[in-house]
Each structure stands twice: as structure tokens, then as C-alpha cells.
């Protein structure tokens with residue numbers, strides 16, 4: 642009988658693992674939200690498309706470049722290029738140079754995850770509850786409504802550290818590396834304008850403002866350029882300080898900040914919505930020396946992997962997930 646593996650989380654980490662393991666094991670992926678992608682997701686709303694998490698990714702190591710080559714050939718992954726600037730109130734905008742290709746998925750960031758998910762058994766809208774004591778050699782999984790989701794030999798969590806710690810609770814040793822890792826919050830304001838974008842830039846790194854990044858999402862390849870979709874992301878320290886703020890209050894504040902930064906009147910916007918990422922980016926990125934190993938307790942048959950092992954970058958998560966897949970296989 643094939644080993645039964647439960648993977649919690651359908652982001653790039655969980656789906657990379659699933660695509661590696663499903664020919665050798667009986668894999669089921671559980672995802673609490675209604676779509677695939679996790680922090681690499683795309684929101685479709687009122688005709689607009691917003692990549693409100695991952696903005697782009699780069700490829701530095703040969704293995705990841707090799708993995709991308711097929712998707713570059715098929716057009717699923719394409720380079721996003723154009724004028725990028727530094728923006729600061731009261732100062733002249735400065736042109737920034739991107740020294741390496743910046744890739745996006747087409748037509749939305751979550752399409753790479755959708756590709757990886759092909760042929761895999763996935764249960765969406767299914768939030769797994771903290772694990773209970775093992776029944777013999779098996780883990781019995783339950784969702785938060787206490788429905789049984791089946792028995793598994795191995796459970797792998799790709800949820801952010803705080804959520805994995807809640808899931809694994811007492812089964813995780815006190816000195817497990819994941820316990821030291823923290824992800825910081827980020828807010829993403831999504832703005833849809835009926836007219837096409839009138840500036841020459843496609844993205845701006847913002848200085849001296851709670852806003853850190855503005856992307857003209859509609860300038861990415863394969864998006865509708867007849868209207869404008871903007872994704873505005875905040876600094877992590879601002880988001881941490883305002884993480885419990887009422888979303889209407891935070892939206893008003895960020896909207897006004899955006900208007901004064903870019904000189905836009907958002908009164909005519911067709912769509913404005915704010916997304917709160919409670920767990921967005923790793924507080925302290927690891928270099929090669931300080932990198933954490935994925936968690937894998939062979940005795941208990943519990944494992945976890947994610948950006949907490951390295952850095953909050955798609956390439957790093959993909960590498961770490963492959964590393965854990967090798968250990969499991």
C-alpha cells in the first residue's frame with residue numbers, strides 16, 4: 642500500500658511537495674481558503690486582476706532555472722519588464738535598475754500553483770484543526786468543524802510558522818527551529834481604475850512612507866491593459882503596528898497616502914479593497930550559513946517546510962520544498 646501523505650497548505654511550498662510526491666504516495670492537500678496559491682495568489686474582482694501577495698520572482702540557482710524553463714517556453718511564466726522608480730514625497734522620482742529578470746505567471750500569479758496542482762487531490766475550504774494524539778501508527782485529521790478528513794501516515798504542514806506551531810502543538814519539540822521564526826504582517830491595497838495607466842512606470846519602491854511598494858499590476862504580461870489595476874503594499878513595521886486596525890480606517894489612510902504620493906484622485910476608482918496578510922514576510926531572512934533545515938520528525942512522521950527555512954522568496958520556498966521531498970522519498 643502506498644504511503645498516505647497529508648499536506649497542509651496549497652501555496653507554492655505545499656504544491657511543489659505534492660507534485661514531487663504524488664506519483665510515489667497517496668497525497669492529499671488541504672487548504673483552508675477557497676483557492677490555490679497561498680501568498681502567491683491572485684484576486685479577480687469586478688473585471689480587475691490583482692496579484693496581492695507575491696509580486697514577481699527571480700531565478701538564481703540552476704535547478705530553479707531548469708524548472709522554470711518549461712514554463713517559460715509555454716508562456717506560463719514571462720518576464721515583467723519596464724520602468725521602475727523610487728518615489729519619495731517632495732523629491733523627484735528616480736529610475737531604478739533591475740539587474741536580473743523579474744518573472745510573473747500569466748495570466749495571474751497563482752497559475753504556476755494551478756499547474757503544479759494538476760492531477761492532485763485537493764480539498765479546498767478545509768481548515769485542518771490542531772493534531773490530536775496518534776491512533777497507533779496513523780494520524781487522524783479533523784477539520785475545524787470536527788469532521789474527520791481521514792487517516793495518514795505522514796503529515797506535512799506548509800502553513801506559516803505560527804499556524805504550524807498551533808497545528809503540531811505538543812508534538813513539536815521545544816527547541817524546534819520553526820519556533821524561533823516569525824513572519825511580519827503586510828497590507829495590500831488593491832485599486833481598480835477604469836482608464837489605462839497614464840504614467841510611464843510599472844512599479845515604484847517608495848521611501849519615507851507607510852507604503853513601500855506600488856505595482857501597476859495591469860502592466861504585467863497577459864493582463865488587461867485597457868484599465869488600471871494597482872497593488873499597493875505597506876511596510877512591514879507599519880503593518881505590524883496596525884495589524885488589528887479596522888480595515889475601513891486603514892483603507893482610508895492608505896488611500897489618502899497613495900493619492901498624495903502619486904498625485905492621483907481615487908474618487909473615480911471602480912474598485913478599492915484592502916487585504917491584510919497577518920503572516921507575510923520572514924522577519925529575519927537566513928543566509929546560506931544560518932539556513933534552517935525543514936522540520937522532519939521521522940519517528941512521529943511529522944514535517945514542515947516554508948520560507949521560514951531560508952527567505953521569503955518563491956525560489957527559496959521551491960528549493961526547500963524539493964529538499965524536504967528528497968528527504969521524504
Ligand SMILES: Cc1cc2nc3c(=O)[nH]c(=O)nc-3n(C[C@H](O)[C@H](O)[C@H](O)COP(=O)(O)OP(=O)(O)OC[C@H]3O[C@@H](n4cnc5c(N)ncnc54)[C@H](O)[C@@H]3O)c2cc1C
Pocket residue numbers: 649650651652653654655671672673674678679680681693694695696697698699767768769770799800801804808827829874918920921922946947948952953954955956958
Ligand atoms: C505581500 C507579500 C508580498 C510578497 N512578495 C514577494 C515577491 O515579490 N517575490 C517573492 O519571491 N516572494 C514574495 N513574497 C513571499 C512569498 O509569497 C512566500 O515566501 C511564499 O509564497 C510562501 O509559500 P508557502 O507555500 O511556503 O506558504 P503560503 O503561500 O503561506 O501557503 C500556506 C498555505 O497554508 C494554508 N493554511 C494555513 N493553515 C492551514 C490549515 N490549518 N489548514 C489548511 N490550510 C492552511 C494557507 O491558507 C496558505 O494557503 C511575498 C509575500 C507576501 C505576503
